[in-house]
Amino acid sequence: MSIANLIPFYRKGGEDAMSYLVEDTVKCDECGSRQLKKDESRGEVVCEDCGLVLEDKVIDQGAEWRVFSPEQGDQRARTGAPMTVMLHDKGLSTDIDWQNKDYSGKSISSRYRSQFYRMRKWQKRSRVSNATERNKAMALAELDRMASRLELPKTIRETAAVTYGKAVDARLIRGRSIEGVAAASLYAACRICENPRTLDEIGEASRTGRKEIGRTYRFMVRELRMKIPPTKPEDYIPRFCSGLDLDAEVQSKAYELIAAAQEKELTSGRGPTGIAASIIYIASVLCGKRRTQREVAEVAGVTEVTIRNRYKELIQNLNIELEI
Numbered sequence: 001m002s003i004a005n006l007i008p009f010y011r012k013g014g015e016d017a018m019s020y021l022v023e024d025t026v027k028c029d030e031c032g033s034r035q036l037k038k039d040e041s042r043g044e045v046v047c048e049d050c051g052l053v054l055e056d057k058v059i060d061q062g063a064e065w066r067v068f069s070p071e072q073g074d075q076r077a078r079t080g081a082p083m084t085v086m087l088h089d090k091g092l093s094t095d096i097d098w099q100n101k102d103y104s105g106k107s108i109s110s111r112y113r114s115q116f117y118r119m120r121k122w123q124k125r126s127r128v129s130n131a132t133e134r135n136k137a138m139a140l141a142e143l144d145r146m147a148s149r150l151e152l153p154k155t156i157r158e159t160a161a162v163t164y165g166k167a168v169d170a171r172l173i174r175g176r177s178i179e180g181v182a183a184a185s186l187y188a189a190c191r192i193c194e195n196p197r198t199l200d201e202i203g204e205a206s207r208t209g210r211k212e213i214g215r216t217y218r219f220m221v222r223e224l225r226m227k228i229p230p231t232k233p234e235d236y237i238p239r240f241c242s243g244l245d246l247d248a249e250v251q252s253k254a255y256e257l258i259a260a261a262q263e264k265e266l267t268s269g270r271g272p273t274g275i276a277a278s279i280i281y282i283a284s285v286l287c288g289k290r291r292t293q294r295e296v297a298e299v300a301g302v303t304e305v306t307i308r309n310r311y312k313e314l315i316q317n318l319n320i321e322l323e324i
């Protein structure tokens with residue numbers, strides 16, 4: 001999908017801040033969904049189903065950077081590009097200010113200045129020499145923290161760590177946060193191990209938002225030329241069902257319905273989480289263990305609108321009578 005393809009549909013979408021791109025030719029190249037929304041304020045197209053940002057603006061608004069020393073300030077002013085230092089210690093250590101001010105903003109007396117100068121020098125040196133190693137160590141800790149929160153098996157943690165290492169070696173960390181790249185690595189690892197988590201789930205366990213994770217993930221896939229298998233709706237059934245406290249009966253009903261839907265080709269061009277969510281909703285009603293669309297939407301990280309649209313299509317084409 002290219003920007004050129006999208007331009008006519010932006011216009012069609014009107015002045016809404018978020019407008020749907022309903023044209024059949026445009027679909028998410030990650031999950032195949034056609035539920036694409038344009039976020040006017042950021043100039044991005046976001047997939048409603050898998051949450052990935054499909055097109056970024058030419059200028060990345062997300063990159064923020066700070067200046068840690070006068071020399072850095074000069075360097076960056078000259079290069080002009082938004083650049084973030086590789087912050088292995090992001091948010092965890094205190095920077096010694098370069099302006100010779102104490103934290104209340106008052107000037108530091110000359111008595112302490114030389115001491116500060118030495119500390120800054122030391123801090124800078126240790127930062128450069130150990131940056132890569134410490135970056136990896138921080139990322140591993142972050143990966144472990146997220147993985148245990150998400151109760152992910154060891155194989156996924158290890159795959160994520162390897163993916164993160166590749167990103168570091170390819171210098172993809174520049175301009176990105178450890179948290180963002182770690183979360184994107186974990187998201188990728190889940191998919192590689194065919195145990196996908198939604199961007200919402202990863203986002204909840206992460207210190208960054210799902211948009212940044214999705215954006216970083218796509219960047220990594222592109223730069224590292226990763227081959228990531230598409231996710232299947234059935235991959236999500238057990239987890240969504242347990243999240244909704246639905247038993248084995250509903251689960252097997254859901255698998256049955258997915259097989260039937262796939263046979264009739266009702267799942268292509270649809271986001272897998274949206275399909276899984278609608279199927280679970282239908283299965284819960286059929287088994288007399290009804291969950292509301294809102295409840296299912298929340299667990300699956302999709303909108304109620306998506307569930308409503310999918311389930312209408314599904315029950316119609318599968319000839320299911322639902323008493324709601």
Ligand SMILES: [Zn+2]
Binds near residue numbers: 029033
């Ligand atoms: Zn998608």
